Amino acid sequence: MGMNRYRSHTCGELRKEAVGQTVRLAGWVHRKRDHGGLLFIDLRDHYGLTQLVVEPEVDFFTQVEHVRQESVIMIEGEVIARDADVINPNLPTGEIEIRLNSFEVLSTADELPLPVFAEPDYPEDIRMRYRYLDLRRETLHENIMLRSKVVRAIRHKMEDVGFTEFQTPILTASSPEGARDFLVPSRLHAGKFYALPQAPQIFKQLIMVSGFDRYFQIAPCFRDEDARADRSAGEFYQLDLEMSFVEQQDVFDASGPVIRETFADFAGNENVSTYPFREIPFAESMLKYGTDKPDLRNPLEMQTVTDHFKGSGFKIFAGIAEKQGQEIRAIPAPGGASRAFCDRMNSWAQKQGLPGMAYIMFNEGDGQGPVAKNIGPERTHALGAQMGLKAGDAVFFVAGKPEDFLDVAGRARNVVAEELGLVNKDRFELCWIVDFPMYEWDQENKKVEFGHNPFSMPRGGLEALEAAVTDEQQLAILANQYDLVCNGYELGSGAIRNHRPDIMYKAFEIAGYGKEVVEDKFGGMLNAFKYGAPPHGGAAFGVDRIVMLLAGEENIREVTMFPLNQQAEDLMLNAPSPADDKQLKEIHIKVQMPIKEKSGE
Numbered sequence: 264m265g266m267n268r269y270r271s272h273t274c275g276e277l278r279k280e281a282v283g284q285t286v287r288l289a290g291w292v293h294r295k296r297d298h299g300g301l302l303f304i305d306l307r308d309h310y311g312l313t314q315l316v317v318e319p320e321v322d323f324f325t326q327v328e329h330v331r332q333e334s335v336i337m338i339e340g341e342v343i344a345r346d347a348d349v350i351n352p353n354l355p356t357g358e359i360e361i362r363l364n365s366f367e368v369l370s371t372a373d374e375l376p377l378p379v380f381a382e383p384d385y386p387e388d389i390r391m392r393y394r395y396l397d398l399r400r401e402t403l404h405e406n407i408m409l410r411s412k413v414v415r416a417i418r419h420k421m422e423d424v425g426f427t428e429f430q431t432p433i434l435t436a437s438s439p440e441g442a443r444d445f446l447v448p449s450r451l452h453a454g455k456f457y458a459l460p461q462a463p464q465i466f467k468q469l470i471m472v473s474g475f476d477r478y479f480q481i482a483p484c485f486r487d488e489d490a491r492a493d494r495s496a497g498e499f500y501q502l503d504l505e506m507s508f509v510e511q512q513d514v515f516d517a518s519g520p521v522i523r524e525t526f527a528d529f530a531g532n533e534n535v536s537t538y539p540f541r542e543i544p545f546a547e548s549m550l551k552y553g554t555d556k557p558d559l560r561n562p563l564e565m566q567t568v569t570d571h572f573k574g575s576g577f578k579i580f581a582g583i584a585e586k587q588g589q590e591i592r593a594i595p596a597p598g599g600a601s602r603a604f605c606d607r608m609n610s611w612a613q614k615q616g617l618p619g620m621a622y623i624m625f626n627e628g629d630g631q632g633p634v635a636k637n638i639g640p641e642r643t644h645a646l647g648a649q650m651g652l653k654a655g656d657a658v659f660f661v662a663g664k665p666e667d668f669l670d671v672a673g674r675a676r677n678v679v680a681e682e683l684g685l686v687n688k689d690r691f692e693l694c695w696i697v698d699f700p701m702y703e704w705d706q707e708n709k710k711v712e713f714g715h716n717p718f719s720m721p722r723g724g725l726e727a728l729e730a731a732v733t734d735e736q737q738l739a740i741l742a743n744q745y746d747l748v749c750n751g752y753e754l755g756s757g758a759i760r761n762h763r764p765d766i767m768y769k770a771f772e773i774a775g776y777g778k779e780v781v782e783d784k785f786g787g788m789l790n791a792f793k794y795g796a797p798p799h800g801g802a803a804f805g806v807d808r809i810v811m812l813l814a815g816e817e818n819i820r821e822v823t824m825f826p827l828n829q830q831a832e833d834l835m836l837n838a839p840s841p842a843d844d845k846q847l848k849e850i851h852i853k854v855q856m857p858i859k860e861k862s863g864e
Contacts, residue, residue, distance in 0.1 A: 269337055269369075275311025279358045281342045286361065288313060289337040289369065291399065292330055294380045302327055303360075306338070309404075314351075314360040315340065323366045333372040333379055333399070339365040387820075392834040394825055406822045409529065410810045414481055416528050417502055417806070420521040426479040426504060431466035433459060433483070436787075443487035445497075448850040459485035462803060464718070465788050467505040468760055471799040472791045477517075479504040481806060489831075492818045493752060495807060496831035499819075501755070505801030511743055511759055514800050515539070515695060522747065522754070522804060526691045529813045536693045540747075544698040549665075550592075553673025555699075558751030559692035561680035565672060568593045568660070571646045577637035580621070583662045591662040592672060595650050596679045599657035600624040604682065605632070608659060611678060615671045621660045625652050634660070677751070691812065693749045698722070701742040702774065704734070711737050713774050718788075719744045719758035720800075721770060728769045737773050747804060749812060757802025764792050 269289040277286065290308035297303075302317040304327070315338060317327050330336065340361040351357030377389055377396045390397045397403055418428070437444045437458040444458040460466075462484045470478045482503040490496035504518060519538055526535040541559070548555050551564040569590045572580040583589045599605070605622045612620035624631040625647055629640035638646075650658055659675065661668040680686050701721045705712040711734055719742040721727050731737040743759035761767050767789065771781045782789060810822040820826040827833055847854065 273310035274306050274308040274313045275355060277313060277342055277356050277359055277361075279344060282344045282359060284342050285339065285364075286342055287337065287339045288315075288361065289335070291379075292332050292334050292336060292372075294332060295330070306336070307399075311355060313356045314345075314354075315363055316343075316360050317363050317366070321363065321366075323363075326368070327363075327366055330368060331372045331374070333375055333396070334368055335370040335372075337367045337369055338363050387828065388834060391826075391828045394835050398824065403821065406810070406814045406816065407824050409814055410806075410822050410824075413525060413529065413810050413813065414500075414806060416525050417521065418481065420524055421479045421502070421504070424477075424517055424521065426477040426517075427475070428480055429470060429475070429478055431460070431463040431470075431480060431482065435460050435466075438465060445485045445487050448852050450850050453851040461486050462501065463503050465785075467503060467801060468718070468762075468788060468799065469791055471505055471507045472794075472796045476507050477504070478506075478801075482803075490827070490829045493808060493811065495819050495823060496827040496829065498827075500806040501803040502806055503801070503803045505799060507797040507799045509759070509798070509800050511697070511745065511800065514757060514759070514802055515745075518757075518802050518804070519693075519695075519747075522809070523693065525809065526693075526749075526813065530691055534689050535691045541694040542697050543694055545696055545700065546698070548696050549669060553669045553671075553676060554751075555696050555746065556748050556751055556753050557673075557694070557696075558677060558686075559694055559748075560687045560690050560750055561677055562685055563595055563597075563676050563680050565592050565594050565676060566650060567591070568646055568649065571642050571649075572638065575638040575642055577634055580634075580660070580662055589662070589664055591660055592665075592668075593646070593650055594659045594661070594672065594676050594679060595652060596622075596657040596659060596683060597652070597685070598655055598683050599679065600626050600631075600655050601657075605657055605659075607682070608675070608679065612671070612675065615674070617661070617668070617671055620675065621662075622657055623647075624657045625654055627654065691749055693747065693754075696746040696748055697744075698741045699744040699746075700738065701740040701744075701770070702737055704738060710775055711773060714742065715744055715756075716742075716758050717770065717774070718760050718767075720761045720766070725763075725766045725769060728766065728773060731773070743800070745802075747802070752808055752812065753805075754808055754812075755802055755804030757800065759798070759800035762792055762796040762798055764789055767792070 269287070271287045274288055274290045288306055290306045293305040293307035293312060295302065295304050300319050304315040304317070305312050306315055317324060338361065340363040342359050343362050345358055345360055375396065377385055377393045379396060379399045382400045382402060398407065434447060434457040438461060442461055444461065447457040447459065449455045449457060463480060463482050467478055480503045482501055483498055484501055485498050488494065488496070506514060506517060519540055523535055523538045543557070545555055548557055550567065553565060567590055569584045572584040572591055575581050580591055583591060605624060608622070609619045621634050622632055623635045623643060629635060630643035630647065635643045652658060659679070661672045661675070700714045701719065702711045703714040722741040722743060727740055731740055744756070745758070746756040747754045761770060768778055768781060807819050807822060811819050814822050816822055832838065
């Protein structure tokens with residue numbers, strides 16, 4: 264017997280070799296069964312389950328009868344072999360059971376608001392309110408353990424390729440990362456605020472300027488954004504990294520294999536894209552997949568087919584084909600040449616707010632359906648040849664201004680592949696999206712604005728910025744910026760940074776910001792760059808999202824131990840909550856509640 268008062272073994276470790284030993288175990292009553300006078304208990308702890316058997320003649324029999332599920336008990340007993348016909352091959356301890364000779368309740372459980380055994384679907388608010396019970400459920404418990412293992416794997420791999428982990432501040436200055444900041448009032452400086460970091464962006468760049476070479480951190484990030492299935496409310500963790508004296512390819516070659524091997528560790532080597540990953544320019548991704556987050560498990564690629572309709576008998580499309588800035592794109596559907604399928608897709612499109620989705624079915628001869636009749640066999644054949652379609656295939660069309668139909672087209676591509684069984688569910692397909700536009704058109708203010716990260720180095724440096732005079736030329740400038748995408752999710756993004764003050768002033772000038780704005784907003788970083796900054800770049804990858812994909816979950820809350828709910832509340836500890844007057848006074852804050860709109864006005 265071990266010296267520990269509560270247990271000699273865990274509930275996951277006893278095997279057939281232990282038969283005949285007297286052991287002590289402690290854990291939770293997972294479930295109780297009554298079989299012809301014998302009582303069976305599945306005893307559970309962090310490590311596993313062990314079956315206990317209680318015979319009617321023991322003096323503690325009634326006590327066991329009355330013990331509630333999820334009470335914590337300690338037992339002593341003899342390890343016995345199970346009969347061959349009741350061996351449980353799905354349980355590591357399935358060849359043995361414990362015959363009890365002592366039984367003690369360490370902690371009684373009230374009636375449960377949430378079942379732990381069998382894990383039925385349960386309303387999320389109850390799961391969040393009683394998260395500590397929810398976390399006892401096997402699936403969630405395993406997800407959290409997986410998360411811990413993934414973080415550990417990432418850390419080891421990063422250290423193995425020469426990165427060092429440094430911690431950056433949590434109380435910092437407000438930064439224009441793009442989302443809303445969480446503000447923290449200062450007690451010592453009345454009326455002033457810290458912000459929680461949306462990402463360690465500025466600090467990691469300053470670490471490079473400070474002469475450290477390869478930094479990483481499993482970093483908490485705080486953004487006051489609404490929750491979505493794939494995005495936490497409030498806080499999340501990212502693998503943050505930055506490197507000096509690098510170009511884009513160097514960042515890819517340092518970080519890509521780390522992410523790839525992390526996936527391979529938990530999903531099997533053959534189920535993950537080989538390195539190097541595909542590199543897809545942003546414009547090509549939008550054209551072929553209708554999104555900058557393509558799911559490459561789906562092999563379908565869209566193409567522009569505008570020319571086939573110019574001057575054709577299909578009047579609607581012929582008209583669109585002549586209009587500036589409008590085009591017709593085709594989504595191939597290999598094996599989709601059935602009326603039923605085409606009608607289903609058409610009504611799907613109507614539910615998405617399109618008037619419908621025109622199609623051609625390629626069966627015998629010249630193509631079937633109204634479109635084929637209207638444009639005639641020659642155009643139909645040419646179109647089929649361009650798309651590589653054969654008998655038994657179909658093709659769907661979206662038309663108009665690309666910005667209006669891109670989103671739906673991208674989703675239609677996924678629906679088609681899903682319906683036709685073309686998606687390989689067991690794979691993790693990784694790719695880099697590259698060549699993002701540096702600027703985009705701000706429709707509201709009718710001006711050129713930054714597309715993403717204002718700190719990216721533009722392709723072609725200062726010359727490229729100075730040569731761009733018109734809006735068109737400026738919108739054509741590309742940035743040294745990239746995303747890593749897996750199975751339709753953005754796993755992370757990064758950039759080669761702009762480390763030169765002269766290029767920074769010019770980049771901001773194009774977006775309509777004067778020198779003084781740059782100095783006011785980014786003075787800290789700008790000044791640092793004036794004292795010798797190395798060319799540098801990096802990336803950040805969402806840890807929660809990587810774990811979510813590996814766990815096969817569709818909701819990020821399923822891989823987070825104590826997440827906030829959809830409304831960004833902690834129902835368990837009741838946050839956010841009002842502060843009392845004394846606290847508010849100390850931090851010089853007066854609360855002004857929003858004025859409720861009167862109804863019916």
